[in-house]
Amino acid sequence: MTVQANMAGASPVARRFGAVLPLLKGVAALAAVLLAVELIVILFGIRPYVLPRPSAVIEAILRTPAAYRDAIIRTGLETLMGFGAGALFGIWIGIAFSRLRFLRETVFPIFIVSQTIPVIAFGALVVMWFGNTILAKAVIVFYLTFFPVTVNALLGMRAVDEKQVQLLRSFGASEREIMRKLRFPTALPHIFVALRIASALGLAGAVVGEWFGDTTGLGVLLLQGMYAENMVAIWASILCSAVLGVAFFSAIGLAEKRIVFWGGEST
Amino acid sequence: MTPAEEPILDLRKFSKTFGEVQALDGVELTVQPGEFVTVVGPSGCGKSTLFNIVAGLEEPDAGSVMRFEGQSVHAKQLLGKVSFMPQRDLLLAWRNVIDNAILPLEIEGANRAEARAEAQRMLPEFGLAGFADKYPHELSGGMRQRVALMRTFMFKRDLMLLDEPFGALDALTRTMMQRWLLEVWQKHKRTVLFITHDVDEAIFLGDKVLVMTARPGAIKLERKVDLPRPRSADLVTAPEFISLKRELLDAIEEESMKTFGPSSH
Structure with missing residues (x-):
């Protein structure tokens, strides 16, 4: 692969700043929303068990930071494992589908059917199979992420310019070389669109997965908050989930900017 | 270019049919080593089909004869043997x-x-x-x-196929590129088969100009371009250039009328 960042002209400082900019924007937007909610709650005198003040929520997090930190790490790890496996599998099977018509026509419909199973039902199954392990959650995340990646990888492979394929063939390229040098890079922008969708889906999958039974994680904290009717705890978990989600999404955006630097236009 | 020399590319009774449509019908064409051959013709005359076959991307109809460097070949065997430059x-x-x-x-x-x-x-x-x-x-x-x-x-590769390489460029850039291409060609001593629909370009660049008929494409006319090299920009106003251009334009005009004219078949 000769895919490389096209940032040779930028100074190191500018480059670093450019890299964290999307993250900063996300954090700033989140802060703005929190501030607005704080003002609304105070202004309209909304009672805490309806909607607590964000400052109270943050205070709650700071009171027991270890619990939230562990939850973020645990849920983050589940998401990362499932997402990584789902992304790799999705890309791999997408390539296979684009190459082998037989596989596409027999297995792809099964994939579609699999996606109609509600994640809750699937979650119950997975817990029966894998127990209350981190693996069970990762499998749920995997289940939610591989499909969009597969679909978009396949779409991207087929979006290739036939004239470019012919050109490479005229140079004597094999199907394998055409895949490596042309189809896969062409599909990358499409794949990244799917990865962004999958990152949000995957986090949701991890949180829901924890509801089937676990001792740590953001989903667990959410559930505990609900049983204790502790509005502040529920919102604290939501806030942590949001932070984790933004971090995932930004990381993918960052990778996308670096890898698909040409902006996704094929010519 | 002595006649005794073996042509690098030799096409006889060369035809190609896509389903109902006959794109090429009996093209006869030889290209000598080191020669710069230009092909002009009305749009849709099968020029690009001809190129795709010589590049190895499509097979001609059965009965077509294609010889490359003295060997009878299938189109497939030409993959990786000629350097092909498509329009875009x-x-x-x-x-x-x-x-x-x-x-x-x-x-x-x-x-x-x-x-x-x-x-x-x-x-x-x-x-x-x-x-x-x-x-x-x-x-x-x-x-x-x-x-x-x-x-x-x-x-x-000894044979280069250039399919309207300057078609999308503005007129000024195009003339610059033509002169530059001639320089590069003379230096590298390659054989060139060059498609264009610009008659000036065809004469200015070529040792030999071929005019294709309307679809189904065949070679209507073949003219040697006996203009001295290196060629300069003012060549296009030379009398020999003009008279050759007139002859070629007439031939193309006649073929274009077959495509656009009312029931001239």
């Missing part, structure tokens, strides 16, 4: 100028560092000095086309 530059967006140019060498399995070094040396000749690290989206249309040409030249 088809540069890969994720490769910079150098890496786009060495693409065919990479596919051949050449050492990448050596290929890059060679491309680097060729840059000035193609007017791309200092643009090695630029990506296609950072280049003008004329430059992109030069990168595509350089890629074609780097794929060192």
